[in-house]
Amino acid sequence: TQLLEQSPQFLSIQEGENLTVYCNSSSVFSSLQWYRQEPGEGPVLLVTVVTGGEVKKLKRLTFQFGDARKDSSLHITAAQPGDTGLYLCAGAPGAGGTSYGKLTFGQGTILTVHP
Amino acid sequence: EAQVTQNPRYLITVTGKKLTVTCSQNMNHEYMSWYRQDPGLGLRQIYYSMNVEVTDKGDVPEGYKVSRKEKRNFPLILESPSPNQTSLYFCASRHGGVESPLHFGNGTRLTVT
Numbered sequence: 001t002q003l004l005e006q007s008p009q010f011l012s013i014q015e016g017e018n019l020t021v022y023c024n025s026s027s028v029f030s031s032l033q034w035y036r037q038e039p040g041e042g043p044v045l046l047v048t049v050v051t052g053g054e055v056k057k058l059k060r061l062t063f064q065f066g067d068a069r070k071d072s073s074l075h076i077t078a079a080q081p082g083d084t085g086l087y088l089c090a091g092a093p094g095a096g097g098t099s100y101g102k103l104t105f106g107q108g109t110i111l112t113v114h115p
Numbered sequence: 116e117a118q119v120t121q122n123p124r125y126l127i128t129v130t131g132k133k134l135t136v137t138c139s140q141n142m143n144h145e146y147m148s149w150y151r152q153d154p155g156l157g158l159r160q161i162y163y164s165m166n167v168e169v170t171d172k173g174d175v176p177e178g179y180k181v182s183r184k185e186k187r188n189f190p191l192i193l194e195s196p197s198p199n200q201t202s203l204y205f206c207a208s209r210h211g212g213v214e215s216p217l218h219f220g221n222g223t224r225l226t227v228t
Contacts, residue, residue: 009155027182042119042205042219043158050214088157092213102173102211105150105158 003027003049004091014114016078021109023089024071030094032065032072033103037086046074079113086110117142121206121220128196129228136191136223138206144218146209147189148173149181151202152222158205164189196227 002030005024013019023032031050047056049065049072056063060074060083072089089106119140128134140147148163150173160173164183178200180192189208193200203224207217 004157005172006157033214033217041221042207043217044219045216048214048216090158090217101162102163103148103217104160104174107155107157 003106004089004106006087006089006109008109009107010110010112012112012114013079015080015113017113019076019079019111021074021087021089021111022071023073023091023106025091026070027093028069029091030069031092032069033090034063034072035088035090037088037108042085043088064104076111081113081115084111084113117218119206119208119218119220121204121223123223124221125224127226127228128150130197131195134193134196134225136204136206136225138189138191138220139187140189140206140208140210140218142210142218143186144208144210145186146181146211148207148217149179149189149191149207151175151200151209152205153202163193163205196225198227201225201227223225 007022014036033048035048038044045062052069054065060077064073087109090103139154145166149161150158152158159175161179162181164170170181203222205222206220209215209217
């Protein structure tokens with residue numbers, strides 16, 4: 001099993017602060033996704049990155065895929081209480097092409113943004 | 116409304132009593148999968164299915180069975196549940212390859228005593 005290590009596991013910050021969540025592996029992934037999960041619900045996809053070095057922005061969220069496709073980061077600018085939730089990265093193992101089967105998830109980062 | 120529906124949402128059972136958690140999707144997705152979520156371990160894949168009558172083991176398949184007789188349904192079967200299968204279970208589906216969005220159900224919280 002190819003592992004994805006997320007850090008930090010817990011993050012508690014004040015509204016308006018910036019934060020970065022990391023997702024690291026020793027293995028190469030053909031693509032990487034970030035999901036957000038709220039209590040009592042299933043995860044919801046935020047973004048998919050597929051190209052090494054790719055950067056995608058979603059309002060105040062910036063996602064980056066490492067050049068070697070072994071790591072990714074999620075940066076939130078000026079966090080708001082509505083950003084509170086569990087953030088999960090998920091990678092498709094392999095060096096390239098479309099993989100249909102397994103998707104490996106990181107352990108998750110629980111983010112709490114206080115007003 | 117496009118959705119993945121799991122039932123039941125909550126289930127308490129005793130060791131050894133066979134149970135089935137149902138999962139149905141109305142999006143005509145080929146791919147369906149079951150995950151379990153435990154604190155500090157993230158989501159771990161139990162089984163997945165790339166189409167009707169095609170199923171494969173994920174990372175933690177021991178103690179579970181699945182079937183995919185119809186495209187929309189993918190039930191998870193625990194023949195003889197044990198306390199270490201107490202967990203939060205999610206069913207998910209998607210159309211296309213692994214870069215496509217996974218659509219999750221709202222989860223089934225299972226407790227085995």
